[in-house]
Amino acid sequence: MPNSFESLETPRLLLDEARLARNCAVMRERCRALGVNLRPHLKTAKSLDVARVALDGEKSAITVSTLHEAEYFARNGYRDILCASGIVPGKFAHAARIRRESSCDLILVTDAIEVAQAAARFAESNGVTLSFLIEIDCGEHRSGQLPDAPAVVEIARAISASPQLRLRGVMAHAGHSYGVDEPAAVVPIAAAERDAAVNAAARIRQAGMACEIVSIGSTPTVLMADHLAGVTEARAGIYMFWDLAQLSRKMCRADDITVSVLAAVIGHTRHADTIILDAGALALSKDIGANRLLPDAGYGYLCDPVSLQRLGKLAVNTVHQEHGTVLVDDAAWFERLPVGSLVRVLPNHACITCAAYGAYDVVRGAEIVARWERINGW
Amino acid sequence: MPNSFESLETPRLLLDEARLARNCAVMRERCRALGVNLRPHLKTAKSLDVARVALDGEKSAITVSTLHEAEYFARNGYRDILCASGIVPGKFAHAARIRRESSCDLILVTDAIEVAQAAARFAESNGVTLSFLIEIDCGEHRSGQLPDAPAVVEIARAISASPQLRLRGVMAHAGHSYGVDEPAAVVPIAAAERDAAVNAAARIRQAGMACEIVSIGSTPTVLMADHLAGVTEARAGIYMFWDLAQLSRKMCRADDITVSVLAAVIGHTRHADTIILDAGALALSKDIGANRLLPDAGYGYLCDPVSLQRLGKLAVNTVHQEHGTVLVDDAAWFERLPVGSLVRVLPNHACITCAAYGAYDVVRGAEIVARWERINGW
Numbered sequence: 166m167p168n169s170f171e172s173l174e175t176p177r178l179l180l181d182e183a184r185l186a187r188n189c190a191v192m193r194e195r196c197r198a199l200g201v202n203l204r205p206h207l208k209t210a211k212s213l214d215v216a217r218v219a220l221d222g223e224k225s226a227i228t229v230s231t232l233h234e235a236e237y238f239a240r241n242g243y244r245d246i247l248c249a250s251g252i253v254p255g256k257f258a259h260a261a262r263i264r265r266e267s268s269c270d271l272i273l274v275t276d277a278i279e280v281a282q283a284a285a286r287f288a289e290s291n292g293v294t295l296s297f298l299i300e301i302d303c304g305e306h307r308s309g310q311l312p313d314a315p316a317v318v319e320i321a322r323a324i325s326a327s328p329q330l331r332l333r334g335v336m337a338h339a340g341h342s343y344g345v346d347e348p349a350a351v352v353p354i355a356a357a358e359r360d361a362a363v364n365a366a367a368r369i370r371q372a373g374m375a376c377e378i379v380s381i382g383s384t385p386t387v388l389m390a391d392h393l394a395g396v397t398e399a400r401a402g403i404y405m406f407w408d409l410a411q412l413s414r415k416m417c418r419a420d421d422i423t424v425s426v427l428a429a430v431i432g433h434t435r436h437a438d439t440i441i442l443d444a445g446a447l448a449l450s451k452d453i454g455a456n457r458l459l460p461d462a463g464y465g466y467l468c469d470p471v472s473l474q475r476l477g478k479l480a481v482n483t484v485h486q487e488h489g490t491v492l493v494d495d496a497a498w499f500e501r502l503p504v505g506s507l508v509r510v511l512p513n514h515a516c517i518t519c520a521a522y523g524a525y526d527v528v529r530g531a532e533i534v535a536r537w538e539r540i541n542g543w
Numbered sequence: 544m545p546n547s548f549e550s551l552e553t554p555r556l557l558l559d560e561a562r563l564a565r566n567c568a569v570m571r572e573r574c575r576a577l578g579v580n581l582r583p584h585l586k587t588a589k590s591l592d593v594a595r596v597a598l599d600g601e602k603s604a605i606t607v608s609t610l611h612e613a614e615y616f617a618r619n620g621y622r623d624i625l626c627a628s629g630i631v632p633g634k635f636a637h638a639a640r641i642r643r644e645s646s647c648d649l650i651l652v653t654d655a656i657e658v659a660q661a662a663a664r665f666a667e668s669n670g671v672t673l674s675f676l677i678e679i680d681c682g683e684h685r686s687g688q689l690p691d692a693p694a695v696v697e698i699a700r701a702i703s704a705s706p707q708l709r710l711r712g713v714m715a716h717a718g719h720s721y722g723v724d725e726p727a728a729v730v731p732i733a734a735a736e737r738d739a740a741v742n743a744a745a746r747i748r749q750a751g752m753a754c755e756i757v758s759i760g761s762t763p764t765v766l767m768a769d770h771l772a773g774v775t776e777a778r779a780g781i782y783m784f785w786d787l788a789q790l791s792r793k794m795c796r797a798d799d800i801t802v803s804v805l806a807a808v809i810g811h812t813r814h815a816d817t818i819i820l821d822a823g824a825l826a827l828s829k830d831i832g833a834n835r836l837l838p839d840a841g842y843g844y845l846c847d848p849v850s851l852q853r854l855g856k857l858a859v860n861t862v863h864q865e866h867g868t869v870l871v872d873d874a875a876w877f878e879r880l881p882v883g884s885l886v887r888v889l890p891n892h893a894c895i896t897c898a899a900y901g902a903y904d905v906v907r908g909a910e911i912v913a914r915w916e917r918i919n920g921w
Contacts, residue, residue, distance in 0.1 A: 171633065174610070174633065174634055174637060174921065175631075175633070175921070176921055177921070208864055208865070230864060230865045231865060232552070250809065250821065250865045250866065251809035251810045251819065251821070252809070253553075253807045253808070253809050253821070253882065253883045254883045255549065255552065255553070255807060255883060256552055259552060275810070276810050276812075277810055277811065277882045279881065279882050279883070280882055280883070283883070300810075302812070302814070302815075306812060306814065306815035306817075307812065307815075307817075307819070307861075307863065307866060307868060308809075308810045308812050308819050308866065309812070311814060314814075340863060429631045429633060430631070431628065431629035431630070431631050431686075432629045432653070432654050432655055432678075432686045433655065434654075434680070434684060434685065434686050434687070436680070436684070436689060436692075437680075437684035437685075439684075439685075441629065441685070441686050443628065443629070443631070446830070446894075446895055447895065447898050448921075450828075450829060451828060451829040451830045451831075451895060452824070452829045453829075483685075485685065485718060486586055486608060486894050486895070487586070487608045487609060487628045488628065488685060488686065490685060503657065504631065504655040504657050504658055505631045505632045505633060505657070505658070505661070516824075516864050517824055517825065517829060517864070520825050520899065521898065521919070521920065522920060523919075523920050541899070541901075541919075542899065542900060542901050543552065543553070543554055543555070543826075
């Protein structure tokens with residue numbers, strides 16, 4: 166269904182098909198070279214179509230961050246799903262239902278002995294099986310047990326002791342790889358992530374238990390690790406789309422960024438030297454994570470709708486719920502961007518921006534070639 | 544369907560029925576006292592059920608900010624709908640379809656002569672009618688023509704000249720009333736908003752045209768205006784729900800805040816003195832607007848799930864996509880908030896937080912008594 170952008174009612178979320186395919190191929194090749202399985206994280210994309218591209222058509226192992234996402238992929242044929250946010254007992258019944266209805270090995274995560282114990286009670290009294298990874302803190306200190314904490318082995322024992330639970334392994338996530346200024350600074354973080362996961366796995370094995378999965382990942386650490394010896398799989402997600410936050414840390418180039426928001430100029434406030442867009446806080450999100458290293462990023466760079474080349478130094482400087490305000494340094498912009506004209510805005514943080522939309526309009530060159538649904542919420 | 548919170552899978556958006564009813568009654572009474580019609584803004588709530596409470600069961604005039612919202616309310620019996628964000632020619636066909644399918648007087652807004660001219664061409668060549676308000680800038684300088692700008696009368700003439708367009712009036716929005724520190728500072732802003740709208744209407748009438756609607760509004764200016772002589776209607780929205788940003792400006796009390804996010808404790812990261820919730824950047828939004836005046840607001844105050852009383856000084860201090868991190872000042876919190884326990888988080892900015900959810904779980908005391916759908920997106 167080829168179509169021009171003019172037929173789309175703004176704001177809309179556009180996805181560049183060629184960039185997505187290229188980004189996904191790069192990560193698959195990177196994991197092959199590292200000798201680890203790629204278990205892509207689909208919390209950013211939340212889309213069967215994007216998953217298909219990421220996995221080159223296979224329905225192999227994936228990562229998600231909510232049971233809602235897990236259920237969506239399980240119902241659509243995925244059989245090896247890691248739900249990588251800490252589970253709580255109130256969600257066991259939902260997890261068990263997903264496993265039962267789809268014959269899926271849904272792998273849950275915890276760093277809490279009381280969750281492992283509650284899971285054993287739940288699984289035994291309901292006659293169901295639950296699989297677990299133990300979360301290891303590799304230095305971000307968001308969540309996870311430290312790799313040398315006694316709790317790692319205690320949780321492993323609590324899981325292994327139950328005939329209804331399966332201890333699958335350990336996972337670490339170096340979220341602090343997003344906090345550094347350049348790729349070279351990621352190298353030691355990647356080493357710490359690997360070492361934390363590998364060492365925790367070794368302690369579990371030394372205690373006489375199996376630890377089949379040793380999972381690490383964030384896009385920056387997978388790309389920058391000098392090796393991943395002892396690791397079995399890598400989780401990464403933002404590499405599919407990239408964004409200004411990753412551009413600001415030099416992890417990608419501007420022409421790797423796959424998603425953008427198509428917006429219309431809805432007014433010229435000439436007495437304030439501004440152009441107003443119909444993309445504001447909801448359409449772009451209030452994430453301004455790119456601004457620390459790219460102080461001109463604002464709520465997103467303005468680009469030509471077809472070429473995706475940046476329009477001068479224009480960015481969305483202020484947002485209200487449905488309004489984005491663009492300061493212009495030259496009145497010529499009022500002629501170049503008349504009321505009703507279209508722009509594309511590159512997002513600060515693709516994971517957050519995409520969550521406002523129920524679908525991607527897929528772009529090939531200057532044509533819309535498909536509409537890919539995505540899910541949101543919980 | 545009474546139910547305890549324990550049965551809800553977190554994160555969920557809760558709405559306190561009694562607070563909503565009280566907030567809505569206060570605003571209706573305020574507008575009666577001011578002698579203006581209340582045209583509530585439903586961009587925050589996006590819900591038929593909330594609209595019913597706001598309008599005390601009438602399907603009278605409402606405000607929305609997108610055509611998607613307009614269509615939702617038009618299909619459900621609302622016949623006087625103001626879409627208060629600047630329209631562009633690419634959306635005329637959709638606006639005309641909403642009018643035709645629902646016999647609704649959908650009122651559009653612009654501040655651009657070229658939009659008025661394009662609307663005339665569209666309406667005449669398609670045999671449809673479109674209604675307009677002209678947007679007036681009352682000092683925020685986001686959008687609108689200044690009240691004394693020649694363009695006000697020029698746009699009015701362009702609309703009035705077409706047999707297919709209806710000039711309904713003018714609107715002003717003092718969005719800068721959100722930028723001040725206390726209610727007293729809103730009083731002059733409210734006067735400026737009123738004067739801008741009334742003066743622009745007078746100029747249109749002096750030029751020989753009718754200007755039936757003189758519309759102003761933001762919750763703070765409607766509440767703080769000393770009078771609204773010459774104004775016909777007030778638009779306000781956040782008063783239905785309130786939030787920490789409005790609390791920070793002393794426009795509401797903590798126990799006026801109607802919506803909150805129910806979240807579960809998913810982990811204790813004791814070595815980092817943190818409690819981890821399953822409500823992060825998506826469930827709470829990245830809006831931190833309350834922090835300028837309430838520096839401890841973080842991404843939201845933690846409250847007891849039933850009493851909604853704040854839990855000490857706890858707030859969500861950091862967010863990742865699905866994780867909220869709460870710094871604890873006392874290890875006793877780990878006992879008081881065990882893994883799996885529930886909290887409620889008061890949002891910084893209800894308009895943005897609510898947009899992540901497809902429904903409200905409606906709370907009466909400690910029971911869930913209903914589920915009210917809401918719409919999102921465009």
